[in-house]
Amino acid sequence: PMAIFGILDDPPGKDEAILLGILTADNHENLRRSLDELQSQLGEFIHKRTVRRESPTAAIEAEAIAEQVDIAVYGSRGRRGVSKFLFGSVAARLANDRPCSVLVVREPPSLAKKILICISASPKRALTVEMGGRLAQAAAAEVTVLHAISHVALDYTTPTEPLNLTAEEAIARQTVEGQLLAEALAHLAAREVVAHGLIRSGLVLDETLA
Secondary structure, eight states, X not given: OEEXXXXXXXXXXXXXXXXXXXOOTTOHXXXXXXXXXXXXXXXXXXXXXXXXXXOHHHHHHHHHHHHTOSEEEXXXXXXXXXXXXXXXXXXHHHTTTOSSEEEEEOSOOOOOOEEEEEEOSSTTHHHHHHHHHHHHHHHTOEEEEEEEEOOOOSSTTSOOHHHHOOHHHHHHHTOHHHXXXXXXXXXXXXXXXXXXXXXXXXXXXXXXXX
């Protein structure tokens, strides 16, 4: 297992990468070969190459704090089933308020053509849109900005009309969801990223996966 960290600057050409390998009792030679291969691919972007003996989660967190990185890219082992991803995996543990953003790669990456950015009313949505926008800009990818609205009404007086609006209608009517989408789309447009908004209603995890 290994991780690649990014220290992001504007312009993107000044970004740097830190290559981290997780050392175990029996992977010395395989890890060395993998690090050599990645270093040859990343070339001038490599700022530092290092190995750690802790668990993947602890090693990534320690290195992220020490180097003040912006994003960690971690290769998942590709477990099957959403439940295995959500419960107990390294990827799931890394996703919970670690010192930097985490990008989990589950399959060998190919050219990114479509990127899904999921937003909510959380103040962290600005960072989500910014990071997604940078990735989309670098890959010339098309973006869908998704706002999933919970389908659970608090009581019989709760208005249900917002659940039935399209993204365009919500933006035109300046609903809360429409304003959040408009804000995200404007930010992406400033980066010249092609993007459109989408609203889905239901359980957030289910709608995101769908």
